[in-house]
Amino acid sequence: MTMIKVDHLAVSYGHGDSLLRVVNDVSFEVAKGETFGLVGESGCGKSTVLGALAGRNRQWTGSIRIDDETIGQKRSISQLAKQQMVFQDPFGSIHPRHTIGRTLLEPLEIHGKDNRQERVEKALKDVGLPLNFRYRFPHQLSGGQRQRVAIARALILEPRILLLDEPTSALDVSIQAEILNLLKDLRDREKLTYILVSHDLGVVAHLCDRVAIMQNGGFVEVATKAQLLADTVAHPYTRVLMDGSRGYVASRRPVGVRAP
Amino acid sequence: MLKPPENILTVQNMSVEFPTLSGVVTAVRNVSFSVGREKVGIIGESGSGKSTVGRAIMRLQPPQAVVKADRLQFEDINLLTVPEEQMLSVRGRRISMILQDPKYSLNPVMTVGEQIAETVILHERVSKKEARQRTLAMLERVNIRDPQRVFDLYPHEVSGGMGQRIMISMMLIASPSLIIADEPTSALDVTVRQQVLSILDDLVTERNLGLIFISHDLNLVRSFCDRVIIMYAGRVVETIAAADLDDAQHPYTRGLLNALPSLDHPRDRLEVLRRDPAWLEN
Numbered sequence: 001m002t003m004i005k006v007d008h009l010a011v012s013y014g015h016g017d018s019l020l021r022v023v024n025d026v027s028f029e030v031a032k033g034e035t036f037g038l039v040g041e042s043g044c045g046k047s048t049v050l051g052a053l054a055g056r057n058r059q060w061t062g063s064i065r066i067d068d069e070t071i072g073q074k075r076s077i078s079q080l081a082k083q084q085m086v087f088q089d090p091f092g093s094i095h096p097r098h099t100i101g102r103t104l105l106e107p108l109e110i111h112g113k114d115n116r117q118e119r120v121e122k123a124l125k126d127v128g129l130p131l132n133f134r135y136r137f138p139h140q141l142s143g144g145q146r147q148r149v150a151i152a153r154a155l156i157l158e159p160r161i162l163l164l165d166e167p168t169s170a171l172d173v174s175i176q177a178e179i180l181n182l183l184k185d186l187r188d189r190e191k192l193t194y195i196l197v198s199h200d201l202g203v204v205a206h207l208c209d210r211v212a213i214m215q216n217g218g219f220v221e222v223a224t225k226a227q228l229l230a231d232t233v234a235h236p237y238t239r240v241l242m243d244g245s246r247g248y249v250a251s252r253r254p255v256g257v258r259a260p
Numbered sequence: 261m262l263k264p265p266e267n268i269l270t271v272q273n274m275s276v277e278f279p280t281l282s283g284v285v286t287a288v289r290n291v292s293f294s295v296g297r298e299k300v301g302i303i304g305e306s307g308s309g310k311s312t313v314g315r316a317i318m319r320l321q322p323p324q325a326v327v328k329a330d331r332l333q334f335e336d337i338n339l340l341t342v343p344e345e346q347m348l349s350v351r352g353r354r355i356s357m358i359l360q361d362p363k364y365s366l367n368p369v370m371t372v373g374e375q376i377a378e379t380v381i382l383h384e385r386v387s388k389k390e391a392r393q394r395t396l397a398m399l400e401r402v403n404i405r406d407p408q409r410v411f412d413l414y415p416h417e418v419s420g421g422m423g424q425r426i427m428i429s430m431m432l433i434a435s436p437s438l439i440i441a442d443e444p445t446s447a448l449d450v451t452v453r454q455q456v457l458s459i460l461d462d463l464v465t466e467r468n469l470g471l472i473f474i475s476h477d478l479n480l481v482r483s484f485c486d487r488v489i490i491m492y493a494g495r496v497v498e499t500i501a502a503a504d505l506d507d508a509q510h511p512y513t514r515g516l517l518n519a520l521p522s523l524d525h526p527r528d529r530l531e532v533l534r535r536d537p538a539w540l541e542n
Contacts, residue, residue, distance in 0.1 A: 041449035143306075172305040172476065174533035177519035181529055199450065202479075206521035206530070229526050244450030245523060247483030248457045 002065075003161060003193040004030040004053070009062035011045070011052045022048045024217040025062075032160075035187065035194040037204040039241060040214035046197045049214075050163045053195065054085050067160055081111055083161035084154035089170045090146035094138045100124075100149050101134030107157050123152040126190075127182060144175035148182065155186070162186075164196045168203060180206060201245040205229060213238045268438050268470040269295040269317065272331035276309070276316050276494075279324060287312045289494045295438065295470045299461075301481035301502065302474045303516075304491035310474045313491070314440045317472075318357055319347055335437065353383040356431035358460075360443040362423025366415040373399075373411030376430045383434045398429040402459050421452035425459060432463055438470045446475070457484060478505075478520055490516075493540055512539055 011023040023045040030036040038046040051057040053064065055075050064071040067082060084107075087093035094103055104120045113119060121131055127148040138146055147167065154162055167183070168176040184207065187194060198204050204211050205228045212219045213235065221235040233239060243249045276288040288309040293300070304310040315321045317332070319339060332339040337350060359365040367375055376398060377391035386394070392411070399407035402425040415423060424444060431439060444460070445453040461484070464471045475481050481488055482505050490498045490513050498510040508514055518531035 174519045177530035178532050202521040205523050247479035
């Protein structure tokens with residue numbers, strides 16, 4: 001079953017002379033329970049695609065269908081609850097002067113949900129944090145714990161889709177492993193659909209079933225996990241990104257050109 | 261053995277302590293290593309003290325910090341006792357440091373050309389004209405296509421990759437014998453990172469320098485460096501040739517390797533690092 005269907009999506013910022021088209025004619029489908037990756041370098045438009053799906057950016061054209069509903073530029077509250085975002089830097093995305101409990105309550109208030117205390121407790125339990133963490137402030141948490149809070153906040157509205165924008169790139173390797181395992185468990189348990197934006201193909205290949213490689217606002221290739229692991233991707237740019245994830249490749253050739 | 265006989269830098273039992281109101285914090289504890297004409301990587305997670313090691317060698321730590329060591333020898337200079345005035349002629353000229361993000365580490369109100377030329381003018385007392393010539397040549401050496409134009413740009417006018425190449429040219433123009441690169445490519449995109457690293461690689465090989473490459477990226481250090489020092493909580497837990505990293509013995513190193521999602525060794529679940537308090541004793 002298709003969870004997300006995007007056709008000819010174009011997203012732009014600004015008006016008039018300063019109009020900047022960031023995403024150009026992108027189409028893809030994500031099945032229910034699937035994890036779809038978006039990979040590319042800074043400025044390629046991967047976060048913008050996510051922003052349009054989340055309802056953060058309304059300046060888009062094309063068609064978006066989520067859970068068999070056609071989404072317009074303006075969405076109802078229940079449509080907005082269906083997909084939630086997790087941001088890159090848990091230092092920046094959580095209010096520094098709100099307790100974790102208050103941070104988690106806010107989406108419940110906005111969406112007028114009942115049983116708030118139980119929902120907060122369930123969300124904390126889901127992400128593996130002790131219940132007394134609700135009385136803490138973000139600065140009393142480590143980076144990994146903070147990212148768990150950000151995931152709990154996204155989960156608390158019981159969304160069908162999580163939009164993950166570089167969820168682990170601000171974390172240490174060992175913490176990244178914990179968060180990636182958590183995301184995998186949650187996906188299987190709650191039957192969630194993920195869209196994962198990352199610049200690290202290693203992370204993407206670990207979590208995703210299919211990956212779109214973006215460059216200059218468009219897809220250059222959609223590769224499956226099997227293709228990535230077997231190294232049978234078609235586009236040279238994908239290969240450049242794969243080499244990058246493996247580390248440094250000593251070469252005298254200009255970057256982007258590979259020997260035949 | 262990998263280690264060449266001639267050491268540029270020898271560090272023996274170095275500790276760096278920061279006195280605070282709630283007691284002394286030991287950021288680096290009994291660290292020993294040496295660097296020859298090779299690329300040495302220091303790997304560690306945030307807070308492991310890897311950057312503090314780099315700063316202590318440069319004597320750039322804040323004034324309240326206490327650096328203790330049995331030996332801290334850089335070529336003919338004892339870094340523990342050398343007076344600050346003499347240190348001025350070491351820093352930038354004989355040891356230089358490449359920092360993480362050119363956006364923050366270049367002076368925003370000076371053109372990049374002036375900043376690079378400043379190093380030569382200060383250290384070698386050459387004329388402005390000659391400094392300019394040397395700068396242009398250096399910019400060309402780091403594959404900047406139009407050095408004349410770039411010379412007069414301000415840091416905000418250049419891209420991240422170009423900024424980092426400017427930084428490299430600034431650090432290499434006085435021909436130092438040791439370079440400390442603290443996360444030099446973490447702020448860069450993958451393709452740009454390759455370019456910057458290959459420039460750095462070429463220059464280090466060509467000029468026969470020692471390089472200390474501080475990073476948190478295991479794959480990067482493994483593929484770029486000759487030897488790897490793994491730090492945990494201010495201690496060196498293991499020193500190993502980069503090629504042998506897969507055979508690392510210490511459980512922390514093993515844990516880090518297994519926690520890494522990899523294209524070549526896919527696994528269903530990543531191993532979560534279990535920290536053993538015994539690692540803190542040494």
